[in-house]
Amino acid sequence: MAAAATAVGLVVPLIAAAPAHAAASTYNASGTYTFTVPGGVTKITASVTGAGGGGGGSRYGAFPFAGQGGGGAGGGATVSCTLTVTPNSSLTITVGTAGTPGPLHYGGGAGGTSSVTIGGTQRATAGGGAGGAGPAGVYGGAGGAGGAAVLCNGTAATLRAGNPGTKGGNGGVESNSGGIGGTAGGPVPASCTANTGRGGDGAAGGVFTGYAGNPGNPGCVVLTY
Numbered sequence: 001m002a003a004a005a006t007a008v009g010l011v012v013p014l015i016a017a018a019p020a021h022a023a024a025s026t027y028n029a030s031g032t033y034t035f036t037v038p039g040g041v042t043k044i045t046a047s048v049t050g051a052g053g054g055g056g057g058s059r060y061g062a063f064p065f066a067g068q069g070g071g072g073a074g075g076g077a078t079v080s081c082t083l084t085v086t087p088n089s090s091l092t093i094t095v096g097t098a099g100t101p102g103p104l105h106y107g108g109g110a111g112g113t114s115s116v117t118i119g120g121t122q123r124a125t126a127g128g129g130a131g132g133a134g135p136a137g138v139y140g141g142a143g144g145a146g147g148a149a150v151l152c153n154g155t156a157a158t159l160r161a162g163n164p165g166t167k168g169g170n171g172g173v174e175s176n177s178g179g180i181g182g183t184a185g186g187p188v189p190a191s192c193t194a195n196t197g198r199g200g201d202g203a204a205g206g207v208f209t210g211y212a213g214n215p216g217n218p219g220c221v222v223l224t225y
Contacts, residue, residue, distance in 0.1 A: 026191040028220040030097040030112065035223060037085045044085050045224040046116045046152070047189050048126045050076030051096030054108025055181055055200035055213030056132035056141035056168065065172045066205040070213045071141030072165025072179030073099055073199030074129030076111050078188055081154030083116070083123055092117040096128045096219035101200055102141075104210030106134040108200060111147060114219035125150035129162045132179055132202045132213060140168030141202055143179045160185030162197065171205040178202030178213065192220035 027033055030051070037044070056070025076096060085091070096112030111128025130144035146162030163182035169175030184197025200214035 022224050024191060024222055024224045026222045027093050027095050028193045028196065030095050030218045033093040035091040035093055037087055037089050039087045041087055041225045042085060043082055045082045046124045047080040047222045048114045048116060048124045049078045049184050049188050049197040049220045050114050050126040050128040050147040050162065051098050051111030051219040052076050052181060052197050052199035052216030053111045053129040053131040053144045054099035054101040054216050055178060055202040056107045056134045057102040057104040057213050058178060058203040058205040058210045059105050059135040060206045060208055060210045061171050063207055066176035066207050067210060068135035068140040068171040069168030069176055069178040069205045070102055070134055070202030071132030071143045071168050072181040072202045073108050073132040073216055074144035074146040074164050075162035075182035075184040075199045076128045076197030076219050077126040077147035077149040077160060077162045078185040079124055079126045079149050079152040079159045081124060081152035081157035083154040093221050095221055098218045099131050099200065099216035101213040101215045102131060102134055103212050107131050107141065108213045111216045114221055116221060124152045129182060129199045132165050138170060140170050141179065143167050144199060146182050149185060165199045168202045176205035178204045189222040191222055196220045
Protein backbone atom coordinates (compact mmCIF):
# COMPACT_ATOMS: atom_id res chain seq x y z
CA MET A 1 0.00 0.00 0.00
CA ALA A 2 2.85 2.32 0.82
CA ALA A 3 4.46 1.58 -2.60
CA ALA A 4 1.21 2.53 -4.36
CA ALA A 5 1.09 5.82 -2.49
CA THR A 6 4.65 6.54 -3.56
CA ALA A 7 3.83 5.84 -7.24
CA VAL A 8 0.86 8.19 -7.16
CA GLY A 9 2.97 10.87 -5.58
CA LEU A 10 5.35 10.81 -8.59
CA VAL A 11 2.63 11.85 -11.04
CA VAL A 12 3.22 15.62 -11.30
CA PRO A 13 1.34 17.56 -13.98
CA LEU A 14 3.60 19.56 -16.27
CA ILE A 15 2.33 23.06 -17.06
CA ALA A 16 4.10 24.83 -19.95
CA ALA A 17 5.10 28.41 -19.34
CA ALA A 18 3.25 30.97 -21.45
CA PRO A 19 5.41 32.22 -24.33
CA ALA A 20 6.75 35.72 -24.06
CA HIS A 21 5.49 38.05 -26.79
CA ALA A 22 7.79 40.90 -27.74
CA ALA A 23 6.38 44.41 -27.78
CA ALA A 24 7.29 46.83 -30.55
CA SER A 25 7.11 50.57 -31.15
CA THR A 26 7.12 51.80 -34.76
CA TYR A 27 7.98 55.33 -35.88
CA ASN A 28 7.25 55.90 -39.56
CA ALA A 29 6.55 59.62 -39.81
CA SER A 30 9.39 62.10 -40.19
CA GLY A 31 10.40 63.83 -36.98
CA THR A 32 12.12 63.42 -33.61
CA TYR A 33 10.60 61.42 -30.76
CA THR A 34 11.42 60.34 -27.20
CA PHE A 35 11.03 56.69 -26.20
CA THR A 36 11.06 55.74 -22.50
CA VAL A 37 12.46 52.28 -21.82
CA PRO A 38 9.91 50.20 -19.87
CA GLY A 39 10.82 48.95 -16.40
CA GLY A 40 12.69 45.66 -16.44
CA VAL A 41 13.81 46.01 -20.07
CA THR A 42 17.58 45.91 -20.63
CA LYS A 43 17.78 44.92 -24.33
CA ILE A 44 16.09 46.54 -27.32
CA THR A 45 16.45 45.50 -30.95
CA ALA A 46 16.48 48.56 -33.21
CA SER A 47 15.76 48.49 -36.95
CA VAL A 48 16.53 51.86 -38.55
CA THR A 49 15.88 52.88 -42.18
CA GLY A 50 16.91 56.19 -43.76
CA ALA A 51 14.66 58.16 -46.12
CA GLY A 52 14.74 58.00 -49.90
CA GLY A 53 15.97 60.91 -52.00
CA GLY A 54 13.82 62.93 -54.41
CA GLY A 55 13.73 62.12 -58.11
CA GLY A 56 15.31 64.45 -60.65
CA GLY A 57 13.33 66.80 -62.88
CA SER A 58 13.32 66.44 -66.67
CA ARG A 59 13.95 68.64 -69.69
CA TYR A 60 11.82 69.39 -72.74
CA GLY A 61 12.89 68.49 -76.23
CA ALA A 62 12.36 69.79 -79.77
CA PHE A 63 9.15 68.70 -81.45
CA PRO A 64 8.47 65.91 -82.18
CA PHE A 65 11.12 64.56 -79.85
CA ALA A 66 10.92 64.48 -76.05
CA GLY A 67 13.68 65.75 -73.81
CA GLN A 68 15.89 63.96 -71.30
CA GLY A 69 14.53 62.23 -68.22
CA GLY A 70 15.54 62.93 -64.62
CA GLY A 71 17.52 60.41 -62.60
CA GLY A 72 15.91 58.13 -60.04
CA ALA A 73 16.90 58.82 -56.43
CA GLY A 74 18.74 56.45 -54.11
CA GLY A 75 17.01 54.47 -51.36
CA GLY A 76 17.81 54.80 -47.66
CA ALA A 77 20.05 52.37 -45.79
CA THR A 78 18.80 49.94 -43.13
CA VAL A 79 20.74 48.95 -40.00
CA SER A 80 19.67 46.61 -37.21
CA CYS A 81 21.17 45.42 -33.91
CA THR A 82 20.35 44.72 -30.27
CA LEU A 83 21.21 47.57 -27.92
CA THR A 84 21.85 47.45 -24.18
CA VAL A 85 19.58 49.94 -22.39
CA THR A 86 18.73 51.05 -18.86
CA PRO A 87 15.15 50.65 -17.61
CA ASN A 88 13.21 53.94 -17.42
CA SER A 89 15.87 55.82 -19.42
CA SER A 90 15.11 57.83 -22.57
CA LEU A 91 16.07 57.17 -26.19
CA THR A 92 15.88 59.83 -28.89
CA ILE A 93 14.39 58.54 -32.15
CA THR A 94 14.89 60.45 -35.41
CA VAL A 95 13.03 59.45 -38.57
CA GLY A 96 14.52 60.83 -41.79
CA THR A 97 12.53 63.22 -43.96
CA ALA A 98 11.76 62.25 -47.56
CA GLY A 99 13.87 63.93 -50.23
CA THR A 100 12.16 66.74 -52.13
CA PRO A 101 11.46 66.30 -55.86
CA GLY A 102 13.68 68.11 -58.30
CA PRO A 103 12.02 70.89 -60.31
CA LEU A 104 12.20 70.71 -64.09
CA HIS A 105 15.82 70.57 -65.29
CA TYR A 106 17.19 70.10 -61.74
CA GLY A 107 18.07 67.34 -59.29
CA GLY A 108 16.10 66.23 -56.24
CA GLY A 109 17.00 66.61 -52.58
CA ALA A 110 18.68 63.99 -50.41
CA GLY A 111 16.70 61.85 -48.00
CA GLY A 112 17.20 62.42 -44.28
CA THR A 113 19.14 60.24 -41.85
CA SER A 114 17.30 58.09 -39.29
CA SER A 115 18.88 57.24 -35.94
CA VAL A 116 18.59 56.04 -32.35
CA THR A 117 20.50 58.12 -29.79
CA ILE A 118 21.26 57.07 -26.21
CA GLY A 119 22.82 59.51 -23.75
CA GLY A 120 23.76 61.96 -26.48
CA THR A 121 25.54 59.33 -28.63
CA GLN A 122 24.09 57.89 -31.82
CA ARG A 123 24.00 54.12 -31.45
CA ALA A 124 22.22 53.23 -34.72
CA THR A 125 22.39 55.42 -37.82
CA ALA A 126 21.09 54.83 -41.37
CA GLY A 127 21.76 57.43 -44.06
CA GLY A 128 19.23 58.69 -46.58
CA GLY A 129 19.53 58.22 -50.32
CA ALA A 130 20.94 60.88 -52.64
CA GLY A 131 18.59 62.75 -54.93
CA GLY A 132 18.38 61.88 -58.62
CA ALA A 133 20.19 64.35 -60.86
CA GLY A 134 18.66 66.57 -63.52
CA PRO A 135 19.66 66.15 -67.19
CA ALA A 136 23.22 67.04 -68.16
CA GLY A 137 23.49 68.35 -71.70
CA VAL A 138 22.10 65.75 -74.09
CA TYR A 139 22.12 63.02 -71.42
CA GLY A 140 19.50 61.96 -68.93
CA GLY A 141 20.05 62.65 -65.23
CA ALA A 142 22.25 60.26 -63.26
CA GLY A 143 20.72 58.04 -60.61
CA GLY A 144 21.27 58.95 -56.97
CA ALA A 145 23.50 56.85 -54.72
CA GLY A 146 21.98 54.66 -52.03
CA GLY A 147 22.21 55.79 -48.41
CA ALA A 148 25.16 54.71 -46.29
CA ALA A 149 24.70 52.12 -43.54
CA VAL A 150 26.65 54.18 -41.00
CA LEU A 151 26.62 52.18 -37.75
CA CYS A 152 24.74 50.01 -35.29
CA ASN A 153 26.72 49.66 -32.07
CA GLY A 154 25.14 46.56 -30.58
CA THR A 155 25.08 42.79 -30.93
CA ALA A 156 23.88 40.84 -33.99
CA ALA A 157 24.39 43.91 -36.14
CA THR A 158 23.42 44.03 -39.83
CA LEU A 159 24.23 47.00 -42.07
CA ARG A 160 22.73 47.28 -45.56
CA ALA A 161 23.29 50.29 -47.80
CA GLY A 162 20.38 51.63 -49.82
CA ASN A 163 20.05 50.75 -53.49
CA PRO A 164 20.93 53.37 -56.10
CA GLY A 165 18.47 54.90 -58.53
CA THR A 166 18.80 54.43 -62.28
CA LYS A 167 19.72 56.95 -64.96
CA GLY A 168 17.07 58.87 -66.90
CA GLY A 169 16.68 58.38 -70.64
CA ASN A 170 18.57 60.57 -73.13
CA GLY A 171 15.44 61.66 -74.99
CA GLY A 172 15.39 62.50 -78.69
CA VAL A 173 15.36 59.28 -80.71
CA GLU A 174 16.14 57.38 -77.51
CA SER A 175 13.99 56.75 -74.44
CA ASN A 176 12.69 59.79 -72.57
CA SER A 177 11.82 57.80 -69.43
CA GLY A 178 12.67 58.95 -65.94
CA GLY A 179 15.05 56.87 -63.85
CA ILE A 180 13.64 54.42 -61.28
CA GLY A 181 14.14 55.18 -57.61
CA GLY A 182 16.20 52.71 -55.58
CA THR A 183 14.69 50.65 -52.79
CA ALA A 184 15.79 50.79 -49.17
CA GLY A 185 18.44 48.41 -47.88
CA GLY A 186 16.49 45.44 -46.59
CA PRO A 187 14.76 43.85 -45.02
CA VAL A 188 12.51 46.62 -43.70
CA PRO A 189 10.11 45.57 -40.87
CA ALA A 190 6.53 44.88 -41.96
CA SER A 191 5.18 47.45 -39.47
CA CYS A 192 6.81 50.26 -41.49
CA THR A 193 4.68 51.83 -44.24
CA ALA A 194 4.85 50.52 -47.81
CA ASN A 195 7.84 51.83 -49.80
CA THR A 196 9.65 53.03 -46.68
CA GLY A 197 13.01 54.54 -47.65
CA ARG A 198 12.42 54.19 -51.40
CA GLY A 199 13.87 56.88 -53.65
CA GLY A 200 11.57 58.92 -55.87
CA ASP A 201 11.40 58.22 -59.58
CA GLY A 202 12.82 60.76 -62.00
CA ALA A 203 10.44 62.63 -64.31
CA ALA A 204 10.06 61.61 -67.95
CA GLY A 205 11.23 64.14 -70.53
CA GLY A 206 8.53 66.19 -72.25
CA VAL A 207 8.12 67.54 -75.78
CA PHE A 208 7.06 71.08 -74.93
CA THR A 209 7.98 71.25 -71.25
CA GLY A 210 9.99 69.49 -68.57
CA TYR A 211 8.49 68.04 -65.41
CA ALA A 212 9.27 67.84 -61.71
CA GLY A 213 10.52 64.57 -60.28
CA ASN A 214 8.78 62.50 -57.63
CA PRO A 215 9.37 62.85 -53.88
CA GLY A 216 11.16 60.19 -51.88
CA ASN A 217 9.66 58.21 -49.00
CA PRO A 218 10.30 58.80 -45.29
CA GLY A 219 12.45 56.53 -43.15
CA CYS A 220 11.30 54.31 -40.29
CA VAL A 221 12.51 53.16 -36.87
CA VAL A 222 11.19 50.06 -35.09
CA LEU A 223 12.11 49.16 -31.50
CA THR A 224 11.37 45.60 -30.34
CA TYR A 225 11.70 44.64 -26.67
